[in-house]
Amino acid sequence: MSWEPTLAHFLILSAAVFSIGLVGVMIRRNAIIVFMSIELMLNSVNLSFIAFARYRFEMDGHVFAFFVMAVAAAEAAVALAIVIHVFRHKRSVSVDELADLKY
Amino acid sequence: MLSTFNTLALLTPPEAAEFLSVIPAAMVTIVVVAFILIDMFHRQGTPRDYLAYFSVIGLAATAAGCWYLWDTAADPEVFAYGPAFFGMLYFDQFALFFAALACISGALAMLCSPALLQSHRMDRGEYYLLILFSVIGMIVMTSAADLLTLFIALELMSIPIYVVAGFLRKDSRGAEASMKYFILGSISAALMLYGIALIYGAAGTTNLEMISQNLIYITDSGHEAYPMVILGMVLIMSGFIFKVAGVPFHIWAPDVYSGSPTPAVGFMATAFKAIAFAAMLRVMVVAFPAEVFRGGFFGLGWIDVAFFVAFASMVLGNFVAVVQKSVKRMLAYSSIAHAGYIMVGFVAANSHPDFYLHNDAILFYAVAYVFAVVGAFGVLSYFGRRGRAVETFDDLGELGLKYPFMGLVMGIFMFSAAGFPPTAGFLGKFYIFRSGVDVYAQSGETAMLVLVIVGVLTSVVGAYYYLKVLVYMYMKPAKKEFPPLEHKGTRWAVAICAAATLYIGMFPAQTIDISRDAVMDMSGVPTGAPEGAEIGGPHDVDIQAVIRAGEVRLEELVPDEDE
Numbered sequence: 180m181s182w183e184p185t186l187a188h189f190l191i192l193s194a195a196v197f198s199i200g201l202v203g204v205m206i207r208r209n210a211i212i213v214f215m216s217i218e219l220m221l222n223s224v225n226l227s228f229i230a231f232a233r234y235r236f237e238m239d240g241h242v243f244a245f246f247v248m249a250v251a252a253a254e255a256a257v258a259l260a261i262v263i264h265v266f267r268h269k270r271s272v273s274v275d276e277l278a279d280l281k282y
Numbered sequence: 283m284l285s286t287f288n289t290l291a292l293l294t295p296p297e298a299a300e301f302l303s304v305i306p307a308a309m310v311t312i313v314v315v316a317f318i319l320i321d322m323f324h325r326q327g328t329p330r331d332y333l334a335y336f337s338v339i340g341l342a343a344t345a346a347g348c349w350y351l352w353d354t355a356a357d358p359e360v361f362a363y364g365p366a367f368f369g370m371l372y373f374d375q376f377a378l379f380f381a382a383l384a385c386i387s388g389a390l391a392m393l394c395s396p397a398l399l400q401s402h403r404m405d406r407g408e409y410y411l412l413i414l415f416s417v418i419g420m421i422v423m424t425s426a427a428d429l430l431t432l433f434i435a436l437e438l439m440s441i442p443i444y445v446v447a448g449f450l451r452k453d454s455r456g457a458e459a460s461m462k463y464f465i466l467g468s469i470s471a472a473l474m475l476y477g478i479a480l481i482y483g484a485a486g487t488t489n490l491e492m493i494s495q496n497l498i499y500i501t502d503s504g505h506e507a508y509p510m511v512i513l514g515m516v517l518i519m520s521g522f523i524f525k526v527a528g529v530p531f532h533i534w535a536p537d538v539y540s541g542s543p544t545p546a547v548g549f550m551a552t553a554f555k556a557i558a559f560a561a562m563l564r565v566m567v568v569a570f571p572a573e574v575f576r577g578g579f580f581g582l583g584w585i586d587v588a589f590f591v592a593f594a595s596m597v598l599g600n601f602v603a604v605v606q607k608s609v610k611r612m613l614a615y616s617s618i619a620h621a622g623y624i625m626v627g628f629v630a631a632n633s634h635p636d637f638y639l640h641n642d643a644i645l646f647y648a649v650a651y652v653f654a655v656v657g658a659f660g661v662l663s664y665f666g667r668r669g670r671a672v673e674t675f676d677d678l679g680e681l682g683l684k685y686p687f688m689g690l691v692m693g694i695f696m697f698s699a700a701g702f703p704p705t706a707g708f709l710g711k712f713y714i715f716r717s718g719v720d721v722y723a724q725s726g727e728t729a730m731l732v733l734v735i736v737g738v739l740t741s742v743v744g745a746y747y748y749l750k751v752l753v754y755m756y757m758k759p760a761k762k763e764f765p766p767l768e769h770k771g772t773r774w775a776v777a778i779c780a781a782a783t784l785y786i787g788m789f790p791a792q793t794i795d796i797s798r799d800a801v802m803d804m805s806g807v808p809t810g811a812p813e814g815a816e817i818g819g820p821h822d823v824d825i826q827a828v829i830r831a832g833e834v835r836l837e838e839l840v841p842d843e844d845e
Contacts, residue, residue, distance in 0.1 A: 190483075197476055204469055213465055220472035227479040235486050243430055243488065247475065250437045254468060257441050261448060261460050268454035274465075277458040280537040 189230035196223035210265065210272040214258045221251045300366035303373030305351060306344050306381040307421045313340030314414050321407035330405050331396045334771060337410045341389040341417065348382040356803050365427035365805065369489045372564075375803035377425035379645060379796065380560040384420035384553045387652050388413050390775045391549035394660040397769035398545060401668045402450045409449055412442035413549060420557040424564075427806065429478045429488040429518075432561060436474070436521070439557065440467050443550060447542040459541025466524070466534040474521025480514030481569075483507075491806050493569040501574040515570055519584055522565075525558035526621045527614075529594035536606075539614035544666050547610065548659030551617045556648040559624055563641060567632060568806040579633065579729040588629045592733060595622030600740040603747050607674045612747055613658060616699065619744060620651055623714055626737050630718040630730060637724075638807065640717035645797035647714055650706035650786060654698035657779030661692045664772050665764045672764055675754045682755030685766060687773070689755050691780040698783045700748035701741050706786035706793075711741060713794075 196219060203216030225244040232240025262272055269276040317340075321333060354360055355375045365372050392410055399405045419439030426432035444467060448460025482488050484507040485496040500507050524531035539547045566584055570576065577583020599619030606612040624644055631640035665672040665681065665688075672678060682689025698707030718734035721727065786793050 193479075197472075200472070201469070204465065210461065210465075217465070217468045217472060220469070221475065224472065224475045224479050227476070228482065231479065231483040234483075237486070239488055240482060243478075243482070246430060246434060250434065253437065253441055257444055258464055258468075261444065261457070261464050264448055264451070265457045265461050268457045274461070277461055279455055280458050280462075280541050 186230055186234045189226060193223045193226040193230065196220075196226065208273050208275055210262050210274050213274060214255075214262065217258075218251060218255070221247055221254075299360050300373075302351060302354060302360065303366040303371045303377075303425060306348055306378065306385075307418050309344040309347050310340065310385070310414060310418045310421065313337060313344070314411065314418070316340075317407070317411055317414065321411075324407065329396070329400060330407055331771065333407050333410055334392050334396045337414055338389045338393050340414075341385040341392075344421075345382040345385040345389075348378040348385070351378055356799070364491070365489075369492075370428050370431050371422070371425045372427045372805045373425065374805040375800045376560070376564070376805070377421075379800035380424035380557055380648075381421040383556055383648060383652060384417050384424070387549055387553035387556070387656055388417045390653075390656045390660070390779060391545045393771045393775035394545035394548065394656075394663050395543070396771055397767035398543060398663050398666050399450075401666070401767055402452065402543075403668075404450055404452075409446065409543075409546075412446050412449075413546070415442040416440075416446075416549075417553075420553060423557055424560045426561065426564070427490055429481065429490070429493075429565075429569075432565065433471075433475060433478060436525075436561075437471060439554070440471070440525075443546075443554070446546045447538055447550075449546070450543055453541075455541040456543070459538045462534055462541075463538045466531075470521050470524035470531060473517050473524075477514040477517025477519075477521065480510045481518065484511045484514065490565060490569040494571050497570070497575070498572060501572045503574070511575070515575060515584055516587065518565065519562070519587055522558050522562035523591055526555045526562070526624070527618050528591040528621045528625060529598055529618065530591070532595070532598070532618045532621075535618060536611045536614040539617070540608055540610040544610070544659050544663035544671075547613075548656035548663075551613070551659070552652040552655045555617070555621060555624070556652060559628070559644060559648065563628065563632075563644070564804070564806070567638070567804075571635075571807075576632065579727050585629055585633050588625055588632075589729065589733065592622050592625035592629055593736060595619060595625060596737055596740045597622075600743040600747075604743060606747075609662060609672065609675060609678065609751065610659075612675075612751075613655070613662075616744065616747065617655065619740065620655075620699075622740075623647065623711065623737060624651075626733050627714040627717055629733060630714075630721045633721055633727065633730065634725060637717070637721050639798070639801055640720065641801045641804075642794070642798040643710075643713035643717045645800055646790075646793060647710035649793055649797070650698060650710035650783070653779045653782045653786070654695045654705070654707055657691060657776050657783070658695040658699065660772055660776045660779065661688050661695070664688055664766050664776070667765055667767055670762070670764055675750065676758070676761055677764060678751065678754040679758040680755070680760035681764065682752070684760075688766075688776070691776045692755060693752055694780045694783055696748040696751050698787070700745045702745075704784065704787045706783045706790070709787060709790050711737075 200216045200219035204213050207213050225247050228240040228244045266272050352375060355373055355378055392413055399409060416439050419435045423435035423439055426435055444460055444464040447463045448456040450456045481493060484500060485493040487493060497511060500511055527535040570584060575583045577586045580586055595618050599615050599622055603612050603615035606615060624647055627644040631637050662672060698705035701707045701711040715734050715737055718730050722731040
């Protein structure tokens, strides 16, 4: 019996990966892992775009995915710089250290 | 299904007139390139004030350019078919209005900056450059006609500001602010992106007008794609609510505002909010106009989401601001409250297409808000010397007596933010609440009246903490010395803000006309404008312009009484 993945399978996978990313941002303490989780969220959206684009036989979604990749790269550059910036001050990349700004 | 719109568009080369739509963004881009070239030849060790002035002049020229294009944008014959560049950018007065506002906000914030940067030994050109990049993003965002353009512009506007938040490198609070802003901002961008993906999946296009056409088939809640559309819509809206610091997504604002360089906070708090509201207005009105998506009151569409955000922002923002000890945190919570007030105008104007033209209240409020808040942060940055910056209310003691000019302008800004006549803030609040009462009077929606009453009552709370600033500045003893950062840029910037606040407050006619024109000319509105002609009353509408805006719906101006 042959089995082919349909649109729904890709969407469920995409939603699952997105949720993993969102949970990762919330519960992980290491700033680099938090950043990786954000990338996971962006890329799961890419998967959705590609799945929809293939389903509809059109190019808009593919194009959108490329733009999202470019944006993710720009975000990565800024994010790693910020992580280094924080590390210089705190000698740690744990987000728990970032608690000066509350009173 | 191949998107016919794009196929047709690809066969047609762009008209020369289409390039009008990129003029404001292109002007700022030219300023950026020239800035980089000039900064390259900068002699080490000399101050970079002239770079700030150069950027300010560039942004002022762009704002003037928007004014120059004003009449062209309203001309229906400039280019006839849809948005420019294959459905990517609108060229209308609405976009020009907010482009000019972003430029003005950025210019005033930059004018306040050189003294502070020099005091922190961070007198670098990149600071101005990053703000200029952000302004480009804002200009593109106001004219976005496609979710793709919108998303790119959103990121272009946000990413430079994550860096600016941590720009004072030796300050660990800046690093923290930058990190928090980045993480939360990226999550909101990812949520919004997921929303865009779902809408793309349901509508098969990312063009705003095409979305509204295609979604007509999915307005039935039994349709299999219906939950997807609702989820996508809510996610897109949550991205905007994050940017305006509305209540469920407001957590970042106080931390980021108190850790970032003070003049840049003026820019973050005003331009971001105004532009995000502009883009939200455009997206929600153009792409999701159907009654079932709008929801009315408690049909649970996007208007109802906006209703709860407005309610919660006003209450939480104002009450939490009361107990703050830090002035910047107080202003951050008050900016959450301001987002709530603007949201009241948004709810009132869009609760039904009849009231669409009431949106001019939002535009007027945005103008009043920009001048008051950029000015207030400008005054704070004047006392922002490294290591001896004004932080708490106690630090403000006697500053108004020692520095009469700064005391005077701070008084004007606080009166405007609190909503006292004869300042612009009073009229802004007045128009917002009047649009709400008008909607109540004509539609009998009690929810709208509740929102207005909550708005008025929380403004009273707001008056308490704004006047507290003045009480401390004039009536409390000084506990510490705060040598000011004397710089003519800061003085000019706050003087301009104060003058504009008073001028708009006393002679509002021009600003009202401009904001009304901008709303009337907003492109892509499917149903709103024609019905707007029936309101009458305070808005005497130019019927010709209304008909021009919606030729398709001309028949509907005459209601069919037989049915």
